[in-house]
Amino acid sequence: MSTLRQKLEAGQFVVTGEVAPPRGADCSKMLADVEAFAPVADAVNITDNQGATLHLSSLAASRMAQEKGVEAIFQQTCRDRNRLALQSDLLAAATYGLHNFLAVTGDNPHFGDHPQAKAVFDLDSTQLIEVATSLNEGLDMNGAQLNGATDFYIGAAAFPEAEPWEIQKRRIAQKVDAGALFFQTQACMDVDLFARRVEEIQELGAKVIAGVILLKSEKVISFINNKLAGMMIPEHVSSRIAHAGDPFEESVAIAVEQSRILREVVDGIHIMPMGDIATGTRILREAGIR
Numbered sequence: 001m002s003t004l005r006q007k008l009e010a011g012q013f014v015v016t017g018e019v020a021p022p023r024g025a026d027c028s029k030m031l032a033d034v035e036a037f038a039p040v041a042d043a044v045n046i047t048d049n050q051g052a053t054l055h056l057s058s059l060a061a062s063r064m065a066q067e068k069g070v071e072a073i074f075q076q077t078c079r080d081r082n083r084l085a086l087q088s089d090l091l092a093a094a095t096y097g098l099h100n101f102l103a104v105t106g107d108n109p110h111f112g113d114h115p116q117a118k119a120v121f122d123l124d125s126t127q128l129i130e131v132a133t134s135l136n137e138g139l140d141m142n143g144a145q146l147n148g149a150t151d152f153y154i155g156a157a158a159f160p161e162a163e164p165w166e167i168q169k170r171r172i173a174q175k176v177d178a179g180a181l182f183f184q185t186q187a188c189m190d191v192d193l194f195a196r197r198v199e200e201i202q203e204l205g206a207k208v209i210a211g212v213i214l215l216k217s218e219k220v221i222s223f224i225n226n227k228l229a230g231m232m233i234p235e236h237v238s239s240r241i242a243h244a245g246d247p248f249e250e251s252v253a254i255a256v257e258q259s260r261i262l263r264e265v266v267d268g269i270h271i272m273p274m275g276d277i278a279t280g281t282r283i284l285r286e287a288g289i290r
Contacts (some may be wrong), residue, residue, distance in 0.1 A: 002099035002153040003071050004043045008182060008207045014268035015290060016073060016184065016209055017041040017280060019065070021056035027064060030056075034065045036277040040290040043071040043100055045184065045270065049080060052112025059089055063096045073155065073184075074098045079106025082122040083131070083141060090135055094150040101152040102184060103128040126171070126178050129154055133179030158183040158208070160197040161190055169200060176204045184270045187213035188258050189234050195265040202267075209268035212259050214283065215251040216274055218242050252283060259287035 007014050017037040022030050037044050044065055048058040062072035074093050076086065093101065105125045109117040123131065131141045138149035156175045162168045172183065183201060188194045188210055198208045215221055218241065221233045237254065244250035259269055269289060273280030284290040 001151065004073070004100050005153040005181070007042055008267055013263060013289070014042040014209065015040055015284060016043045016045055016268060016270045017277070018047060018270065018272045019044045019061075019277075020047050020050060020275065021058065021061035023053070023055055025056070027056065027061070030061060031064065031068060033275075033277045034068055034070050036281065038068070038070050040281050040284050041070070041271075042268075043073050045073040045102065046075055048075040048077045048104070048106070049112075050107070052079065052107040052109045052114070052117070054113060059093055059096070059098075062093070062098050066097060071100065072098060073100040073102050075102045075104060076128065077104050077106030078121050078123050078125055078128055079109065079119050082120055086123065086128060087131060087135065087140060090132060090150065090152070091146075094135070094148075094152070099151055099153055100155065101132055102155040102157070103132065103180075104157045125156060126174050129156060129175055129178040129180050136179075153181060154179050155182040155184060156180040157186070158201060159186045160194050160201065161186070161188070165197060169197075172201055172206075173204055176206050180206060182207040182209060182267075184209045185211045186231050187211040187272060188262060189237055191258055191261045194262070198266055207267040209270045210262045210266040211270045211272055212255050212262065212283070213272040214255055214274050214276060214279055215241060216276070217247055217251070220274060252279060252286075255283045256286045259283060259289060263287065263289055 019033045046058045046062045049055050058075045062074040065072040103125045109119050132152050132154050134141055135150040138146050158172055201208050221238045241247045241250050271280045
C-alpha cells in the first residue's frame with residue numbers, strides 16, 4: 001500500500017519532491033537526487049518527458065527509485081500513448097510495486113525538443129484517471145475482467161491560480177468524480193488567492209499538495225514563461241528576483257516564505273528545485289517543514 005496515502009489519510013503533512021529522469025541511459029545523477037530527497041521527502045515525483053523533451057521513461061525511473069528504498073509517484077502523460085499503451089504501462093507499474101500514480105495531460109510537443117513529434121491525446125487526464133480507477137476495480141477501460149487488479153493511489157494536477165477559476169474548479173471536480181484522491185498543484189505565486197482556492201478543492205474531498213518552485217534566475221523565469229504551458233511567473237515575483245543583489249538567494253527566500261504560509265493551509269508541499277536538490281532540502285529546512 002502507498003505510504004503517501006497512509007500519511008495523507010491520517011492527516012499528516014507530507015513532502016514530495018520532483019526528480020527528472022536523465023536525458024540518456026546514465027542514471028547516476030537521478031539516483032543521487034533521489035537519495036538526496038530521501039531524508040526529507042515522503043515520495044518523489046518522477047516526471048514523464050517533462051516540457052515535451054526526451055528523457056528516460058517515468059516507469060523505469062520510478063522502479064529504480066523504489067529499488068533505492070524511496071517511494072515514487074509514477075507520472076503518465078496522455079500526450080505520448082494511446083489507450084492500449086497507457087493501460088499496459090499502468091499494469092507494468094503495478095507489477096513493479098508502484099502504488100502512487102499521477103495522471104497529467106502533457107505539454108504540447110511543439111514547445112519541446114522534438115517539435116515534429118505527433119501528439120496522441122487519445123485520452124485526456126480525466127479519462128486516464130477513470131482508467132486507473134477501473135484497473136483498481138480489476139477491469140480494463142472497456143469493462144473486461146482483468147487477471148489481477150491494481151492498487152493505485154490516484155492523483156492529478158491542479159492549477160488553483162488559473163483563470164477563469166470556475167472552469168478550473170469544474171475540471172477538478174470532474175477529476176475527483178473520476179477517482180482522483182490527491183492533487184499536486186502548479187507552483188504557487190499568489191499565496192492568498194491560492195489558499196482560498198485550495199480550501200474549495202479540499203471541500204471536494206481531495207488532498208492538496210502545493211507546488212513550490214525554486215526560480216533560481218531570470219533565465220529560468222524566461223524559460224517557464226515562454227516554454228511551459230499553463231504557468232506564468234507574475235511580474236511582482238520576477239521583478240523581485242531581477243532587482244535583487246543576489247537573485248538566487250532571493251528566489252530561495254521567496255520559496256521559503258511561500259512554504260511557511262502554505263504549510264498552514266495545504267496537506268503537503270511539492271518542492272520543485274529545478275534539479276538543485278540540495279537547495280530544495282534547504283528550503284524545507286528553513287521553512288521549518290523538515
